[in-house]
Amino acid sequence: MTPMKEDYLKIIFELGGTHKKVSNKQIALSLNVAAGSVTEMISKMTEEGLAVHVPYSGISLTKKGVRAAEELVRKHRLWEVFLVEKLGYSLADIHDEAEQLEHVTSDRMINALDEMLGNPTHCPHGGIIPDRSGHYHEDSHQVLNDAKDGDIVTVDRFIDNHDLLTYLGELKLDIGDQVKVLKHDPFEGPVTVQNLTDDTELIVSYKAAHYVFVK
Amino acid sequence: MTPMKEDYLKIIFELGGTHKKVSNKQIALSLNVAAGSVTEMISKMTEEGLAVHVPYSGISLTKKGVRAAEELVRKHRLWEVFLVEKLGYSLADIHDEAEQLEHVTSDRMINALDEMLGNPTHCPHGGIIPDRSGHYHEDSHQVLNDAKDGDIVTVDRFIDNHDLLTYLGELKLDIGDQVKVLKHDPFEGPVTVQNLTDDTELIVSYKAAHYVFVK
DNA sequence: CAATATTTTTTGGTTCGCCAAAAAAATGCA
DNA sequence: TGCATTTTTTTGGCGAACCAAAAAATATTG
Numbered sequence: 385m386t387p388m389k390e391d392y393l394k395i396i397f398e399l400g401g402t403h404k405k406v407s408n409k410q411i412a413l414s415l416n417v418a419a420g421s422v423t424e425m426i427s428k429m430t431e432e433g434l435a436v437h438v439p440y441s442g443i444s445l446t447k448k449g450v451r452a453a454e455e456l457v458r459k460h461r462l463w464e465v466f467l468v469e470k471l472g473y474s475l476a477d478i479h480d481e482a483e484q485l486e487h488v489t490s491d492r493m494i495n496a497l498d499e500m501l502g503n504p505t506h507c508p509h510g511g512i513i514p515d516r517s518g519h520y521h522e523d524s525h526q527v528l529n530d531a532k533d534g535d536i537v538t539v540d541r542f543i544d545n546h547d548l549l550t551y552l553g554e555l556k557l558d559i560g561d562q563v564k565v566l567k568h569d570p571f572e573g574p575v576t577v578q579n580l581t582d583d584t585e586l587i588v589s590y591k592a593a594h595y596v597f598v599k
Numbered sequence: 600m601t602p603m604k605e606d607y608l609k610i611i612f613e614l615g616g617t618h619k620k621v622s623n624k625q626i627a628l629s630l631n632v633a634a635g636s637v638t639e640m641i642s643k644m645t646e647e648g649l650a651v652h653v654p655y656s657g658i659s660l661t662k663k664g665v666r667a668a669e670e671l672v673r674k675h676r677l678w679e680v681f682l683v684e685k686l687g688y689s690l691a692d693i694h695d696e697a698e699q700l701e702h703v704t705s706d707r708m709i710n711a712l713d714e715m716l717g718n719p720t721h722c723p724h725g726g727i728i729p730d731r732s733g734h735y736h737e738d739s740h741q742v743l744n745d746a747k748d749g750d751i752v753t754v755d756r757f758i759d760n761h762d763l764l765t766y767l768g769e770l771k772l773d774i775g776d777q778v779k780v781l782k783h784d785p786f787e788g789p790v791t792v793q794n795l796t797d798d799t800e801l802i803v804s805y806k807a808a809h810y811v812f813v814k
Numbered sequence: 815c816a817a818t819a820t821t822t823t824t825t826g827g828t829t830c831g832c833c834a835a836a837a838a839a840a841t842g843c844a
Numbered sequence: 845t846g847c848a849t850t851t852t853t854t855t856g857g858c859g860a861a862c863c864a865a866a867a868a869a870t871a872t873t874g
Contacts, residue, residue, distance in 0.1 A: 388861065408822060418863055423823055425861075440822060440869055471711035484703035493696060496686035603831065623852060633833055638853055640831075655839055655852060 397453035405442025454518035461507035612668035620657025676722035752813035
């Protein structure tokens with residue numbers, strides 16, 4: 385297991401790889417790597433029994449892969465709690481630090497940290513922290529980009545990336561907002577939505593629209 | 600800066616690269632890499648202004664290199680304090696964990712951690728923790744292997760590697776012990792010493808004799 | 815339903831750090 | 845001093861993860 389494999393694992397998990405096939409493109413976009421790199425890495429993960437890959441069709445996680453991903457999410461979110469509660473970090477600054485820490489955290493360490501923090505149940509972004517046995521269920525898996533023009537959806541969760549959070553903050557798109565999807569521009573152009581909460585029109589980049597989960 | 604460069608930096612620092620030239624061999628031995636790998640890595644570090652290399656003579660650190668190494672020592676030791684005080688780790692288990700953590704620790708994070716821990720001055724092994732500006736001075740730089748047969752020296756400090764600490768624990772060689780060096784076996788053989796504290800004879804491996812600092 | 819567009823995979827090439835073995839320089843001892 | 849040993853550097857190669865561009869497969873749509 386390498387930090388890179390861990391990143392792939394976590395992204396596939398976050399994109400819904402537990403219960404549906406995720407496309408190469410989604411992964412490449414999320415990790416900022418070329419499509420070819422994804423194909424290559426996935427073939428290694430398939431050999432190791434972490435993922436299942438049907439060529440030209442999609443990628444999903446095996447039980448083993450899901451288990452490993454949950455462990456990583458647990459580590460990530462517990463470190464986020466630590467950074468906020470113990471080191472006085474603010475919400476927007478914790479993701480990147482936790483991203484690094486999670487890759488060098490042993491089981492023993494994370495369990496001790498969990499206890500020290502008083503076994504918190506949620507990370508500072510509102511996500512659920514899996515317990516020691518890794519179980520939990522995140523509810524929303526549909527992404528803003530998947531919604532059809534005309535759909536009305538509720539913003540439920542963001543992938544916690546610093547630049548994304550900053551961008552969405554500037555756009556004034558928050559968790560809980562109801563939005564109506566107006567149009568998808570071609571050529572990976574932005575998605576235009578109407579925020580029904582304050583009745584403004586927002587233009588969300590193609591990439592960001594893959595990071596915003598809706599119901 | 601990569602984790603590997605950081606490891607080289609720290610080892611050169613610990614072997615005395617601030618005030619004398621360190622040999623390729625010492626570094627290779629400490630990091631468990633081939634001599635050729637050291638030459639290669641050092642040439643990169645020289646280009647980056649971290650080290651000075653006189654071919655066939657030895658390697659030492661530049662001011663910039665020393666500064667970076669001190670920063671790493673600070674991170675390492677503060678994490679060690681954290682592991683013992685906050686997570687309930689025992690002495691022998693902290694080194695490897697801190698080794699990983701130090702490579703993913705930003706300046707902001709380490710300063711916040713320092714404060715959270717109450718600005719400790721020493722790590723659990725007794726080493727001095729450099730302050731925010733990186734200053735401090737470790738006193739012993741001569742290694743057991745450097746002592747001549749017949750010399751009587753005092754054990755002052757160990758490089759805190761888990762296997763080493765376990766090995767030395769079994770040998771019953773502790774900090775503060777006075778020992779008389781009896782002989783150095785050829786072909787990288789062990790060093791035989793007499794522990795004057797309890798008057799026993801100890802056989803210390805060639806490699807370990809490079810990790811034990813004496814005065 | 816054929817032509818175009820998109821997505822995915824394949825191919826060839828890069829960098830980083832590692833190694834083993836060969837060659838060169840320095841050291842040590844007779 | 846001179847030959848053998850040790851240390852260091854050089855050389856050629858490997859695996860991991862990346863990329864860009866070409867080729868193959870799939871999807872869309874006029």
